[in-house]
Amino acid sequence: MILYQYFKTCLLGLIRTPSYSLVTILVPSVIFVIVGVTFSDSRQEANFALGSFCIFSSLGVAFFQFGVGIANDRESPWEQYARVLPVHPLSRLFATILASLVFVSVSICILIVVAFLTTDIGMPTNSWFKMLFGVFVGVFPLAAMGLTIGYWCSPKGALPIANLLYIILAFLGGIFFHPSLMPEFMNSISIFTPVRHIVNLTQAGISGDPWTTEPFLILLAYTILFLILAAVGYRRDEAKKYR
Numbered sequence: 669m670i671l672y673q674y675f676k677t678c679l680l681g682l683i684r685t686p687s688y689s690l691v692t693i694l695v696p697s698v699i700f701v702i703v704g705v706t707f708s709d710s711r712q713e714a715n716f717a718l719g720s721f722c723i724f725s726s727l728g729v730a731f732f733q734f735g736v737g738i739a740n741d742r743e744s745p746w747e748q749y750a751r752v753l754p755v756h757p758l759s760r761l762f763a764t765i766l767a768s769l770v771f772v773s774v775s776i777c778i779l780i781v782v783a784f785l786t787t788d789i790g791m792p793t794n795s796w797f798k799m800l801f802g803v804f805v806g807v808f809p810l811a812a813m814g815l816t817i818g819y820w821c822s823p824k825g826a827l828p829i830a831n832l833l834y835i836i837l838a839f840l841g842g843i844f845f846h847p848s849l850m851p852e853f854m855n856s857i858s859i860f861t862p863v864r865h866i867v868n869l870t871q872a873g874i875s876g877d878p879w880t881t882e883p884f885l886i887l888l889a890y891t892i893l894f895l896i897l898a899a900v901g902y903r904r905d906e907a908k909k910y911r
Contacts (some may be wrong), residue, residue: 732830736769862886
């Protein structure tokens with residue numbers, strides 16, 4: 669019940685902030701029309717572009733809801749009140765992740781409709797399932813990165829840092845163009861980013877290639893690493909303000 673109430677509060681707070689909610693939901697579709705359609709000459713290219721921009725959508729939610737949002741909330745009276753409530757931090761975290769998944773889902777649904785209207789996308793049902801599963805698996809390491817930004821950066825520093833990482837990871841991860849088209853130096857760096865492994869999962873699902881365990885293990889490792897960093901940042905912030 670507490671989890672549901674916090675999830676409802678978090679979701680309503682985001683919906684009542686249209687400057688956040690509308691931008692988060694619509695920006696991936698707008699950029700897809702500007703950029704993605706240009707590189708969608710064939711059905712396969714259109715499918716790959718759609719999968720990549722679905723990841724782009726979850727990247728935006730993770731960095732700006734988790735990263736910038738949490739950094740700003742840390743200074744709010746509501747956060748100071750919520751910290752003293754008998755609610756476990758994990759319950760609040762899980763409720764926030766659920767609210768983020770709602771935004772990611774709505775953004776992806778709009779993106780798919782736009783892709784159908786502007787490109788020649790189409791794939792077997794199994795490929796649709798694997799593509800979307802890969803995207804939602806990728807939400808967790810990206811959300812953990814966002815949490816790390818939120819609990820380690822000041823409110824003023826969170827936005828520029830989130831924007832910078834947002835752009836860098838989108839390009840290095842292979843969202844705006846296929847990883848095979850990357851220069852060698854970019855490719856050698858790209859394999860160390862979580863976004864690249866999410867892109868690999870979705871593209872393998874789209875093309876029907878078998879999945880390997882490597883991307884899942886790497887994404888799990890990134891999730892654990894950034895959750896630990898976020899937890900340390902949370903305790904650090906708590907010790908500074910509430911003890």
